[in-house]
Amino acid sequence: MTDVLGTSVEIPTPDGVADAYLAHPDDGSPHPAVLFFMDAFGLRPHLRSMADRLASAGYTVLVPNVFYRHGRAPVVELPEFINPAERPEIIQSLGPAARTLTPEGAMRDAAACLDWLAASPLTADGPAGAGPVGVTGYCMGAGLALRTAGTYPERVAAAAGFHGAYLATDAPDSPHLLADRITAELYFGHADHDSTNPAERIDQLERALTAGGVRHRSEVYAGAHHGFTQADTAMYGAEATDRHWAALLDLLNRTL
Template identity: 80%
Template sequence: MTTAVHGASVDIPTRDGIADAYLSHPDTRAPHPAVLLYMDAFGLRPHLKAMADRLAAAGYVVLVPNVFYRHGRAPVVELPEFINPAERPEIIGSLQPAARTLTPEGAMRDATAYLDWLVASPLTTGGPAGVTGYCMGAGLALRTAGTHPDRVAAAAGFHGAYLASDAPDSPHLLADRITAELYFGHADQDATNPAEQIDRLDTALTAAGVRHRGEVYAGARHGFTQADTAMYSAEATERHWTALLDLFGRRL
């Protein structure tokens, strides 16, 4: 039987302002484990809210912040109901001003605020949280696990971008601080996460003794979980749900 959920818009105070967010939780009186869900670049929109609802129905309190809140409340740009960057390349360009407002340092100040808010909520059990992220959000999930090792029990990333780049602040460089168990579902058709970066991430996590698993989803494109985009794969998305719920079920 599917658990009924309740979803609502909430505002999260941060050191840099007010982050608008979506909160979904089981419609029961009992507290549940907290999950922080990081958006892709297209941002907080109906599809991500539906993903949060599905995760909440599995027994979690799910917070989806608009990480571009410094630029404006969601939606930060006008989006079509179906997103196809090949036909509408200007959409990617229109997101760049918003993306530039989010630095790694700012993102981790925000992560502190999001985790504080979840712990303080009577809806949650108050224990360590789970984190999952999509596209750019996968990097935020990895960075959050490394920045808050005592507050994140499990973290996952799907079709992540630039997880183990040559940049001096690449998120994989935090591997030696991570205590959470990690899972990554990589797209094999993804210019933002080529095979050498997948290998570099695995090597860093293995060397640091981090319990983790990374899988390459054959035939999947960058963005494969996003049903309102041309990159969507129903098969890969269901595989993602199986892996994510297994991770959270064991660790949360």
């Protein structure tokens, strides 16, 4: 593990300026880029610590506030420890921010982030050219990771999603419908206690990925709850989180 430098940055997008967190090894050298999509609670100290840990493994990690249209992070006031069962108003307060993010807007933002990473001297092959990028996402961010891999297949070499929400639905713009465009290798770590991603939807995603010829691995983490990687929430699971780190780093180390 290496020392890490973390800074706040701003990403110009077609719809405004997104605030973001950038973490990278503090060695002056370029490293493979990873675009890190937040969960619904957003850019906060815990996500910064996750980005720092990933950067310490040798990556330049960008974590955009995907709710920037609604305001800079944090877009709602959050307690140090988040327990939605005791504080349901937290989830309710995030509704307006979530509704500002359409699939089309999210993919405009993803392109802006990929462009920013490609232009950065901190990323491998930047600024002369865009090297392969890894993407990881959590909760709603897992869907954004899947959608980014399908929208920009020429730019994404690997994508991972953990305790993903609504990855496969009956909607005409469901993320899983992009499977036949994906060229990246994918990994999904599903929670087996997750109302946003029940077994039948996991199967639906699996069928789409298989039919699309996508290189992928999909695992259900026994005993894990939706949000299991988030140590500042009541859904956290230490064993499942450790498993997630092993799977994520294995994927990135092999593909970037």
